[in-house]
Amino acid sequence: MVVPPWLSVPPPGYGGLEQVVAGLVDALVGRGHTVTLFGAGPHHGTRGSYVTTCPDIQYDRLGESLPELAHLAQVRHLIGPADFDVVHDHTTIGPLVAGRRAVPTVATVHGNPVGEYGIVLSDTDRGVGLVAISHTQRRLNQVLPWVGTVHNALDVVDVPHKTEPGRGPVLWLARFSPDKGPDLAIRACRAAGLPLILAGKCNEPAERRYYEQVVAPMVDEDVTVVLNADRDAALRMLVDARCLIMPIQWDEPFGMVILEAMATGTPVVALNRGAVPELVLPGVTGLVCGRPDDLPDALRQAGGLDPAACVAHVAENFSTPRMALGYEAAYRDFLSAGAPAAAGRPVSVAAR
Incomplete structure (x- = not known):
């Protein structure tokens, strides 16, 4: 399992990719597989073995290409067919360089496969199979060498949850970006007459x-701002919240915060963009709106939704064991289809 060198696994705060990988590693180990995680920095918190390619995480260099390239170059020298059956790559550049590995590679696409990223993915080596994290994401670029679609997941056992509807403010939890719509969240909550936390x-x-x-400039006494909250603080805010508001302005390929909210028993009010319709069960775990003008009424209605239904929806449809089964199928389908790097040797996905 190869992750980018930017954050530890699991992350101390923001880091959806790393959170997903931590759950996947633990679930695969729980199913009897031998998993080695390749990352950066001295620490990890998974049940797998760990190999670091750099003594420090490289978050301060996020956005540069060389740290990831150097990380992947070292990974290539550390893996071989005698030790591994498949490489699962979660990096951006990985699909371009995976053809040099002696072991077949399945790569999860964590961003939108269009624009410049789409150009990179279109040059994916023929020995690499791509996995989408939502059907919406996969439809955006159907000509790529997809080998499966596996939704991200969350283990509800590790998430505190409420049994009664939250009476706290509406919560917006994301990075500050116009794509995430914090300005729309402020306007919607003011129109609904509800307080808001921007975390x-x-x-x-x-x-x-x-x-x-x-x-x-838009913040007033009805808006509380919390910057760079760690995971524990974010979960406490989710448990207390009336609902999570997601007024996204782009085709987000997944949205882990939606799962986190529902796992705490908090319903989600979101605009109908990206993978939102695949995650939220309208009228049960949240409300999906077609226009920003629909958000205020939805925010008022969300307070009456059942927290237990939200938790059950995540447990039944987005559990880490279910994700592990999905990736096992993707690995086997890719290898049985004759991945070039696997030619001439027996194939097994079972633990050694």
Whole structure:
């Protein structure tokens, strides 16, 4: 299992990819597989073995290409067919360089496969199979070498949840970006007459600039701002919240915060973009709106939804064991189809 060098697994705060990988590693180990996680930094919190390619996580260099390339170059020298049956890559550049590996690679696409990222993915080596994290994401670029679609997951056992509807403020929990619609969240909550907490990641230059120039001037006494909350603080806010508001302005391929909210028993009010319709059960675990003008009424209605139904929806449809089964099927389908790097040797996905 190969992750980017930016954050530890699981992450201390923001980091949906790393959170998903931590759950996947543990679930695969629980099913009897031998899993080795390749990352950066000295620490990890999974049940798998761990190999670090760099003594420090590289978050301060996020956005540069060389840290990830150096990480992947070292990974290539550390894996071989005598030790591994399949490589599962979660990096951005991985699909381009995986053809040099002696072991077949399945790569999860964590972003939208269009634009510049789509160009990169279109040059994916023929020895790599791509996995989508939602049907919406896969439809955006259907010509890529997809080998499966597996939804992200969350283990509800590890998430505190409520048994009665939350009476706290509406919560917006994301990074400060126009794509995430914090300005729409403020307007919708004011129109609904409900207080709002804006809990945002705000440590990259673009995030700070957007917050200072667009969001901060809109903040008044009805809006509480919490910057860069860690995971424990975020979960406490989710448990207390009346609902989570997701007024996204882009085709988000998944949205882990939606699962986190429902796992705490908190319903989700979201605009109908990206994978939202695949995650939220309208009228049961939240409300999906076609226009920003529909958000205020939905925010008022969300307070009456049953927290237990939200938790059950995640447990039944987005559990880490279910995700592990999905990836097992993707591995087997890819290898049985004759992945080039696997030619001439027996194939097994079972633990050694």
